[in-house]
Amino acid sequence: MKKQRNLSIGPGALVAAAFIGPGTVTTCTIAGxxxxxxxxxxxxxxxxxTAVLQEMSARLGLIxxxxxxxxxRQEIKRPWLKWLAIFLVLSAIVIGNSAxxxxxxxxxxxxxxxxxxxxxxxxxGLEINPFIPLIGLIAFVLLFIGNYKVIERVLIGLVVLMSLxxxxxxxxxxxxxxxxxxxxxxxxxxxxxxxxxxxxxGTTVVPYNLFLxxxxxxxxWTGGSEDLPKARKDTYVSVILGGVISxxxxxxxxxxxxxxxKNGADLAKALEPTFGSSANYLLGIGLFAAGITSxxxxxxAAAFVxxxxxxxxxxxxxxxxxxxxxxxxxxxxxxxxxxxxxxxxIQFAQIANGLLLPVIAIFxxxxxxxxxxxxxxxxxxxxxxxxxxxxxxxxxLCVKSFxxxxxWM
Numbered sequence: 001m002k003k004q005r006n007l008s009i010g011p012g013a014l015v016a017a018a019f020i021g022p023g024t025v026t027t028c029t030i031a032g033x034x035x036x037x038x039x040x041x042x043x044x045x046x047x048x049x050t051a052v053l054q055e056m057s058a059r060l061g062l063i064x065x066x067x068x069x070x071x072x073r074q075e076i077k078r079p080w081l082k083w084l085a086i087f088l089v090l091s092a093i094v095i096g097n098s099a100x101x102x103x104x105x106x107x108x109x110x111x112x113x114x115x116x117x118x119x120x121x122x123x124x125g126l127e128i129n130p131f132i133p134l135i136g137l138i139a140f141v142l143l144f145i146g147n148y149k150v151i152e153r154v155l156i157g158l159v160v161l162m163s164l165x166x167x168x169x170x171x172x173x174x175x176x177x178x179x180x181x182x183x184x185x186x187x188x189x190x191x192x193x194x195x196x197x198x199x200x201x202g203t204t205v206v207p208y209n210l211f212l213x214x215x216x217x218x219x220x221w222t223g224g225s226e227d228l229p230k231a232r233k234d235t236y237v238s239v240i241l242g243g244v245i246s247x248x249x250x251x252x253x254x255x256x257x258x259x260x261x262k263n264g265a266d267l268a269k270a271l272e273p274t275f276g277s278s279a280n281y282l283l284g285i286g287l288f289a290a291g292i293t294s295x296x297x298x299x300x301a302a303a304f305v306x307x308x309x310x311x312x313x314x315x316x317x318x319x320x321x322x323x324x325x326x327x328x329x330x331x332x333x334x335x336x337x338x339x340x341x342x343x344x345x346i347q348f349a350q351i352a353n354g355l356l357l358p359v360i361a362i363f364x365x366x367x368x369x370x371x372x373x374x375x376x377x378x379x380x381x382x383x384x385x386x387x388x389x390x391x392x393x394x395x396x397l398c399v400k401s402f403x404x405x406x407x408w409m
Contacts, residue, residue: 010152011216011231012238014297015054015209017155020162020242021294022107023100024203025264025287028246031196032253033261037175037183040250042197044184046204047243049390051236053205053361054213056368056379056387058231061214062224063377068214069308071367085363086309092356093208094324097302101332104298108135108291109336110265114284128337136333139295143325146317148219155296158289159238163245165286170248172275172282173255180251198397204246205394207360212301215308219316225377252283264290295332299325358394365391 031039057068064071069089076082109131113119121128142151189197213235221227253261256270268283303324306312312320365387368379379387 010156010220010234011058011213012054012234012236013156013159014152014216015213015235016238016242016245017159017293018209018212018297018301019050019204019206020159020245020290021100021298022103022110022264022287022291023294024246025107025249025290026262027196027199027203028249029253029261029264029267031200032250033256033267035190035193035196036254037179037250038188038190039193039197039200040180040183040247041185041187042200043204043243043246043250045393046201046246047239049201049394050205050209050243051239052383052386052390053210053364054235054239055232056364056383057210057213058217058235059228059377060364060368060374061217062221062228062231063375064373065218065224066214067304067308068211068364068367069305070311071214071308071373072363073309073311075367075370075373088359089211089305089363090309092360093211093305094302094328096356097208097298098328098331100298101295101328102335104291104294105132105135105332105336106291107264108288108295110263111284111287111289111291114265114268114280114287132333132336135292135295136329136336138292139299139329140326142296143300143316143329144322146315146322148216148316151296151300152220155293158293159241162286162289162293163241165282165289166245166248166252169271169275169279169282169286170251172279173252173271175251175255180247184247194397194400200246201394201397202357204243205357207356208298208301208305210360210364211305211308212297215304228377295329299328299332302328358391358398361387361391361394 028043031042060068060071066074069086072085072089073082076085109129112131113129119130121130142154145151217227217231221231249264249267252271253267256267256274261267261270264283264287268280268287271279271283300316303321306324307321310320312318314321365379365384368374369384371378
């Protein structure tokens with residue numbers, strides 16, 4: 001029994017690995033360097049929202065034995081509405097993750113470049129970074145093996161490595177703890193920070209994680225409702241750990257307050273003169289871990305979504321499943337090998353995530369309130385209250401950001 005309790009961590013760590021990617025590092029870096037600790041409250045809100053929504057997702061997977069995409073397809077009875085919902089989900093998750101993948105791989109490469117500078121290979125007039133195919137190959141091998149336990153253990157190890165890297169670097173900067181706590185719990189909206197707030201929420205409460213989590217819990221546990229306490233503990237611990245990593249990145253960036261810092265690699269270089277080469281290496285390791293974990297989980301999440309939407313049968317080793325993640329991984333590698341700069345796309349993707357979140361949250365809240373799927377484990381009144389408060393806040397932020405972007409007011 002003791003061994004079983006110790007091994008109960010799993011899918012939640014993969015969720016943390018998924019949302020702490022280069023997009024998170026980039027968004028938190030810009031937030032910290034531009035606004036200091038002021039926007040930490042948005043991460044506090046995001047951590048609570050993520051824990052609430054991911055618990056619903058995990059509960060859905062355990063009780064129903066199916067993923068969120070499959071539940072949506074099953075419960076929408078009107079054919080035209082069903083296919084519209086499937087189209088929206090596939091477009092948002094599969095196509096969106098294809099765009100993300102180049103940023104994930106490029107982010108991992110930036111981390112390795114910080115540790116091993118001048119690593120490019122010149123062939124004629126071409127400059128090739130060997131780290132790009134290396135990261136792609138690592139992701140390919142792990143996903144192709146198709147063994148959930150292997151993937152889980154590798155990603156848990158990388159999450160621990162990433163946590164230590166960013167937390168130690170944050171401690172090195174000697175932050176003002178009183179100001180950090182004020183930033184975490186006193187909401188403020190400085191001029192020009194609205195889209196950054198939406199981005200910070202979008203980089204933490206990741207829509208594709210709601211699909212990924214519901215599918216992964218059944219790869220890890222098979223006891224249904226008996227495993228619900230383990231799944232909840234796993235979710236809460238992992239989400240809080242992921243949130244602490246995000247906060248640590250903001251703290252690191254706030255230490256320099258340099259508007260020229262646009263990503264994790266810039267942050268590593270900016271910290272080195274003051275805090276020594278150790279900061280550069282630590283952030284490089286953290287950025288590499290963030291990139292490679294997301295480079296693995298983004299294709300896997302897209303494959304799970306496609307599997308649920310089309311009701312494909314089979315395991316992680318089925319070829320339908322493999323074809324989806326191979327295509328997304330291949331797109332990421334090819335785009336990363338061009339001279340294309342992913343930073344703007346990464347920022348845009350975080351904002352798009354924040355805008356997409358209310359739509360996916362509505363689907364999730366609807367499904368987990370259906371006795372036909374959840375039986376006695378439908379949402380409680382308190383869970384619904386939390387869910388609808390989170391939904392209202394995200395909708396309000398989305399409306400305000402649309403108004404700002406399109407200049408309607």
